[in-house]
Amino acid sequence: MVRHFLDLSDAGTDAVAAMIGDAIDRKAARTSWPKGRPDADKPLDGHVLAMIFEKSSTRTRVSFDIAMRQLGGSAFILDSASSQLGRGETVADTARVLSRMADAIMIRTDDHAKIEELARYASVPVINGLTDASHPCQIVADLLTMIEHRKALPGLEIAWLGDGNNVLNSVLEAAGLFQFNVRVATPPGYEPARQWVEHARKGGAQIELTNSAEQAAQGADVIITDTWVSMGQDGEQERKRVMQPYRVDDALMAQAKPDALFLHCLPAHVGDEVTESVFEGPQSVVFDEAENRIHAQKSVLLWCFDKL
Ligand code: CP
Ligand code: NVA
Numbered sequence: 001m002v003r004h005f006l007d008l009s010d011a012g013t014d015a016v017a018a019m020i021g022d023a024i025d026r027k028a029a030r031t032s033w034p035k036g037r038p039d040a041d042k043p044l045d046g047h048v049l050a051m052i053f054e055k056s057s058t059r060t061r062v063s064f065d066i067a068m069r070q071l072g073g074s075a076f077i078l079d080s081a082s083s084q085l086g087r088g089e090t091v092a093d094t095a096r097v098l099s100r101m102a103d104a105i106m107i108r109t110d111d112h113a114k115i116e117e118l119a120r121y122a123s124v125p126v127i128n129g130l131t132d133a134s135h136p137c138q139i140v141a142d143l144l145t146m147i148e149h150r151k152a153l154p155g156l157e158i159a160w161l162g163d164g165n166n167v168l169n170s171v172l173e174a175a176g177l178f179q180f181n182v183r184v185a186t187p188p189g190y191e192p193a194r195q196w197v198e199h200a201r202k203g204g205a206q207i208e209l210t211n212s213a214e215q216a217a218q219g220a221d222v223i224i225t226d227t228w229v230s231m232g233q234d235g236e237q238e239r240k241r242v243m244q245p246y247r248v249d250d251a252l253m254a255q256a257k258p259d260a261l262f263l264h265c266l267p268a269h270v271g272d273e274v275t276e277s278v279f280e281g282p283q284s285v286v287f288d289e290a291e292n293r294i295h296a297q298k299s300v301l302l303w304c305f306d307k308l
Contacts, residue, residue, distance in 0.1 A: 139170040
């Protein structure tokens, strides 16, 4: 059976834990090596990853490319503007063609249904590089970053401030898998979709939804935010107006535990969702988080190929 990674639950708790363990080991084994040198065992020697981008990307694009090089394989990019996908070739045909030409497909797109369709027709693993619904690859990197900074996941208190978006949905999914708790502070009307909240609660996580940024931040081990306007979203002015109270600033960080971490998947809009002093401050681990995309993506790829 082909292993697709459309969301964290496709792998499950044990496999995501194994991904993090493998990422820690591989990262440690190549300290100060040139970034493009393959790991000693080259586990994906000769493998090719097709990367489809229907939205912009820096980290996802670069981390998957470098991840494939470090695993001994290679990657290439298709964007909608310059491929036949952008001229109306179907997802089903694209999936079947790329399955004959590449060993796995990573896609960043808008509608989650599109990635599900791609996976239905592909005979090689399909990986979610972000949809409007979720961003599971990011969260593997985030979990890795928290663990590296000595935050054991079970029972952790995480505060999410701002928009109830795709990245939050994957944080909630992880909460259900690893039994940590999330307090989500959004303006009214910007809450996460019910299904992600209920799924996390079913998994044993405590999920609290509030409109108070202070209440969410109180006693938190980790504070996370993201852009107030995700790619493809309308109503930028209104979003920026209603999200003002959710900007992560020093006063909000002071509500959290003294050793709390600040995470942001990036790209950041410093001055909107986070102040410069928090973003550049000692509790911010955002560039560890960004680097960890490489290490996390390697273990996602290895899981897809049943090589963890
Ligand atoms: N965090 C993240 O996915 O970044 P990119 O949009 O640059 O890929
Ligand atoms: N929520 C953001 C994440 C970018 C990595 C977006 O979808 O644009």
